[in-house]
Amino acid sequence: MEVLQRTYRKVSGDLIKKIKAEPGGEAISRCYQCGTCAASCIVHTYRKDFNPRLIIRKAVLGVENVLDSIEPWYCAVCYLCNERCPRDVKPATILMAIKNVAAKEGKIPPAFKVINENVLEIGRLFDIDEFTNFLREDLGLPAIESIDREEINKLISGTRFEKLKEGGKR
Amino acid sequence: MSEAYLYFPGCNIPYRERGYEVSARAVAEKLGIELMDKPFTCCGINVEPIDEFASLLYSARNIAIAEEEGMDLVTLCNGCYKTLKVANERLKNDENLRNEVNKKLMILGREVKGDIEVKHFLDIIVDKIDDDVIVKKVKVRVAPHIGCHAQRPSEYVDFGADIKIDRILELVGSTSLKYKDKDKCCGAPLLALSEEMGMTIANNKLTNMKEAGAELIVTMCPFCQVSLDTLQVKIESDFGEKYDIPSIYITQILGIALGIPYENLGIEENKTNPEKVFKKDL
Numbered sequence: 001m002e003v004l005q006r007t008y009r010k011v012s013g014d015l016i017k018k019i020k021a022e023p024g025g026e027a028i029s030r031c032y033q034c035g036t037c038a039a040s041c042i043v044h045t046y047r048k049d050f051n052p053r054l055i056i057r058k059a060v061l062g063v064e065n066v067l068d069s070i071e072p073w074y075c076a077v078c079y080l081c082n083e084r085c086p087r088d089v090k091p092a093t094i095l096m097a098i099k100n101v102a103a104k105e106g107k108i109p110p111a112f113k114v115i116n117e118n119v120l121e122i123g124r125l126f127d128i129d130e131f132t133n134f135l136r137e138d139l140g141l142p143a144i145e146s147i148d149r150e151e152i153n154k155l156i157s158g159t160r161f162e163k164l165k166e167g168g169k170r
Numbered sequence: 171m172s173e174a175y176l177y178f179p180g181c182n183i184p185y186r187e188r189g190y191e192v193s194a195r196a197v198a199e200k201l202g203i204e205l206m207d208k209p210f211t212c213c214g215i216n217v218e219p220i221d222e223f224a225s226l227l228y229s230a231r232n233i234a235i236a237e238e239e240g241m242d243l244v245t246l247c248n249g250c251y252k253t254l255k256v257a258n259e260r261l262k263n264d265e266n267l268r269n270e271v272n273k274k275l276m277i278l279g280r281e282v283k284g285d286i287e288v289k290h291f292l293d294i295i296v297d298k299i300d301d302d303v304i305v306k307k308v309k310v311r312v313a314p315h316i317g318c319h320a321q322r323p324s325e326y327v328d329f330g331a332d333i334k335i336d337r338i339l340e341l342v343g344s345t346s347l348k349y350k351d352k353d354k355c356c357g358a359p360l361l362a363l364s365e366e367m368g369m370t371i372a373n374n375k376l377t378n379m380k381e382a383g384a385e386l387i388v389t390m391c392p393f394c395q396v397s398l399d400t401l402q403v404k405i406e407s408d409f410g411e412k413y414d415i416p417s418i419y420i421t422q423i424l425g426i427a428l429g430i431p432y433e434n435l436g437i438e439e440n441k442t443n444p445e446k447v448f449k450k451d452l
Contacts, residue, residue: 023222042354046370073219073363076371078355079322090323099219108220111363115216123211123228125181132185139192139436144184145209152211154277155231161217161224 012062015101019059022097030087031056037081037091043074050074052081052091059098067102073109075099104160113164120156120164123147174204175244175294176236178254180392181212183246187392189436193421194246194291196430201298205244208235213250214257229257230271233288234280242287244294246421248391252319255288256326289329290320292390292420296334299341305429307343310447312423313384313415314339314346315375315398317391318355335390335420342427349382351375358393372397373405376413386447387417395419400441416444 019025037052038044044051050071058064066072072095081091102108118125126132128144136143156162183191198205214228232254236243245251261268262284272281320331332353339346357371376398379387389395399417406413418440425435426448437444 042351042357042371042374043360043367045374047367074360074367076318076355076357076359077218078318078359080318080354082323096219096222100222103220109363112219115362116220119212119216119228125212125216126185128184136184136188139188139439141184141188141191141195142207144179147209147211151231151278155227155274156224157277159221159224159227161221164220 010062012065012067015059015062015065015067018101018104019094019097022100024090024093025097027087027089028056028060028094028097031060031089031091032087033057034086036084036086037089040080040084042078042080043076047074052095055098056089056091056094059094066098067105067107070109072098072102073112108164116161116164120161121152122149123152172202172204173294174206174241175289176239176241177205177207178210178213178232178243178245178250179207180210180245180247180250181216182392182396187395187439189439190246190392190395190419190421192434192436192439193419193425193430196434197295197421197425197428198291200425200428200430201295201303203294203298206239206241208239210235213245213247213253215249215253218253225253226257226260226267226271227274229254230261230275230282231278231280233258233261233286234275234282236286237283238280240286242289244289244291246291246390247393248290248317248319249393251288251290252323252327256323258284258286258288259326290331290390292320292331292334292338293329295424296337299338299424299428301341304341304343304427306427308423308427308448310344311383311385312339312344312346312388313349313379313382313386314352314388314420315356315379315390315394316353317389317394318353320390321353331390335388338420338424339388342423344386344423347379347382347384349384350378352378356391356394356397358397361396368397369401369405369408372401373409373411376402376405376415377411379415380413384415386423386444387415388420388423389417390420395440402442416440416442416447418442418444
């Protein structure tokens with residue numbers, strides 16, 4: 001438990017409150033640091049800095065601002081830890097809550113902005129243009145219709161997601 | 171009356187994994203399942219880490235369209251399946267949440283009432299297949315990769331995908347192999363953030379499949395197929411490995427067994443070429 005042996009400065013007292021306000025966030029207080037999540041995690045196997053147990057510990061103690069860290073974004077959201085957690089903390093869901101709190105503060109890794117550029121504008125990850133529809137027709141597949149952009153705008157108007165259009169800051 | 175569903179294509183399949191769609195539509199036709207099309211958005215999965223509520227709005231709009239048609243939604247992609255299934259169950263069971271979402275949908279003239287189901291394509295075909303419809307046996311050693319979101323989170327997503335894929339492979343005449351870390355991630359969700367990390371995880375999976383003696387990989391999700399098929403050659407060169415294990419969709423191997431012509435199953439859309447595996451049978 002290296003985190004307990006080091007000296008950390010408390011940096012973020014209200015982080016835990018913010019996490020608990022997100023869906024599934026309350027469960028963070030049940031964590032007793034057994035490490036089943038890290039032991040189950042395929043990402044942790046290859047990236048030791050990605051450690052769900054340690055991220056949760058730092059968030060609970062408020063000893064390091066996990067919102068400034070890239071690590072929560074390394075979760076593949078495979079949910080294996082959620083299945084195995086003996087305290088039903090649902091670590092992947094906690095990490096999703098942490099990412100949402102970070103996003104509220106405008107802290108979104110560029111890759112996550114890029115993949116959402118099209119989702120914001122046209123409603124989908126990839127633009128199915130005339131060329132793609134031509135390839136589809138060639139395979140006997142029906143054309144994919146584009147979605148009314150005005151409907152997408154209305155759907156997300158007033159949400160935090162919509163703010164990404166202005167560079168991700170509130 | 172034939173069975174009909176609204177087909178939810180998602181983002182990946184219509185754009186870059188069209189072979190899955192071609193084979194699924196051919197299999198559906200063969201089994202008497204009608205698939206209808208509507209203009210759907212992203213399921214919402216990409217939005218989730220940034221804005222959980224906005225993600226739910228994307229899901230809800232898609233669900234509302236299915237409700238307008240009075241039809242269940244069927245997906246080929248595990249990611250879409252998980253996202254829409256979880257959203258649908260949450261909206262059905264949480265009236266406050268449903269009201270909050272409907273306030274937004276109302277502006278679009280739409281509403282979620284909670285009266286349709288979200289299903290994975292594998293789940294709707296498995297009971298329609300028996301020895302009578304199988305016309306060709308494909309005797310290969312298959313490493314099936316089910317993918318995370320057809321199995322987890324199990325409180326929402328649990329239709330026995332592993333048993334069902336094995337059932338289909340058995341009927342097809344193939345041997346389903348067990349291999350290390352079979353239930354673990356393919357690496358694809360990490361490709362956008364770190365291609366190296368995504369491919370490291372995919373490489374681990376390919377190694378485990380090879381060690382189990384796989385001649386063929388069978389997938390049921392476009393993201394998994396990108397990891398194991400599209401990137402296989404790049405993984406081989408970057409990691410200095412040799413796999414040469416073609417990866418195809420469950421609907422493609424099933425299509426062959428159902429007697430659908432090989433060239434009508436979109437197999438040439440895949441990046442790995444499974445011809446050598448099928449040559450002995452075709």
